[in-house]
Amino acid sequence: xxxxxxxxxxxxxxxxxxxxxxxxxxxxxxxxxxxxxxxxxxxxxxxxxxxxxxxxxxxxxxxxxxxxxxxxxxxxxxxxxxxxxxxxxxxxxxxxxxxxxxxxxxxxxxxxxxxxxxxxxxxxxxxxxxxxxxxxxxxxxxxxxxxxxxxxxxxxxxxxxxxxxxxxxxxxxxxxxxxxxxxxxxxxxxxxxxxxxxxxxxxxxxxxxxxxxxxxxxxxxxxxxxxxxxxxxxxxxxxxxxxxxxxxxxxxxxxxxxxxxxxxxxxxxxxxxxxxxxxxxxxxxxxxxxxxxxxxxxxxxxxxxxxxxxxxxxxxxx
Numbered sequence: 001x002x003x004x005x006x007x008x009x010x011x012x013x014x015x016x017x018x019x020x021x022x023x024x025x026x027x028x029x030x031x032x033x034x035x036x037x038x039x040x041x042x043x044x045x046x047x048x049x050x051x052x053x054x055x056x057x058x059x060x061x062x063x064x065x066x067x068x069x070x071x072x073x074x075x076x077x078x079x080x081x082x083x084x085x086x087x088x089x090x091x092x093x094x095x096x097x098x099x100x101x102x103x104x105x106x107x108x109x110x111x112x113x114x115x116x117x118x119x120x121x122x123x124x125x126x127x128x129x130x131x132x133x134x135x136x137x138x139x140x141x142x143x144x145x146x147x148x149x150x151x152x153x154x155x156x157x158x159x160x161x162x163x164x165x166x167x168x169x170x171x172x173x174x175x176x177x178x179x180x181x182x183x184x185x186x187x188x189x190x191x192x193x194x195x196x197x198x199x200x201x202x203x204x205x206x207x208x209x210x211x212x213x214x215x216x217x218x219x220x221x222x223x224x225x226x227x228x229x230x231x232x233x234x235x236x237x238x239x240x241x242x243x244x245x246x247x248x249x250x251x252x253x254x255x256x257x258x259x260x261x262x263x264x265x266x267x268x269x270x271x272x273x274x275x276x277x278x279x280x281x282x283x284x285x286x287x288x289x290x291x292x293x294x295x296x297x298x299x300x301x302x303x304x305x306x307x308x309x310x311x312x313x314x315x316x317x318x
Contacts, residue, residue: 265311
């Protein structure tokens with residue numbers, strides 16, 4: 001146990017005392033309104049923040065937090081009066097002994113608020129001390145585990161929405177390594193529809209530039225999916241894995257034969273924004289329009305509440 005445990009226990013004890021004092025109806029309404037407003041805020045902040053970033057020029061992290069807080073306040077303000085009237089009416093029909101159980105929803109409200117707070121502390125960018133504090137807390141670590149499905153890292157700016165980093169060509173950024181933070185136990189799955197859509201977009205651009213279309217190669221696609229999945233599972237974004245494997249190492253380990261090869265990676269909300277950003281980068285575009293390449297593997301991995309991880313593996317006939 002540490003300082004965070006003391007703060008949480010004090011907050012829970014205060015909530016129990018206040019709930020017993022104020023009664024059942026006020027805290028039933030508060031609990032329902034708070035949970036509902038949190039659900040609304042988490043549901044809408046991503047799409048609305050992306051709109052604010054792309055069309056209004058608002059910085060991604062500020063847009064996400066601002067939209068979340070605004071949605072939370074608006075939803076709570078709309079829900080609480082109606083819920084309070086309903087719980088007041090309900091309380092009139094309850095036995096007196098049940099009306100004294102206000103500490104139950106009060107404690108539930110405090111637990112939900114504490115879980116969100118702990119998840120936010122653990123996800124704050126650049127605050128390793130906060131993550132250490134949460135990890136060393138008996139209560140905090142359990143609440144953080146319960147909060148794993150919440151997209152707190154996206155909300156607080158670990159993942160910049162719509163941002164594409166790095167290129168697949170040789171150059172000064174080839175070995176750049178970006179540390180990301182994802183919760184453990186994310187459900188990861190391949191987005192084959194996104195992969196096919198991205199292939200179609202690549203080939204439209206190639207044909208417009210007088211180049212033959214690329215063919216989706218199953219072997220390259222498995223390498224690409226594997227790298228996208230590995231970046232999620234090991235919390236990084238780079239062409240080079242934490243144990244030093246490059247794109248060429250991964251291709252060779254998979255038995256892919258090639259004379260020339262290249263890799264593009266991106267982390268973006270969806271295919272259109274990813275491909276648009278890739279084409280806007282000279283290094284990425286050079287891979288997409290390289291005349292030597294005849295096959296490609298596109299691996300798109302998705303996780304609920306997060307943007308998608310894209311890897312494109314290009315190769316010649318080998």
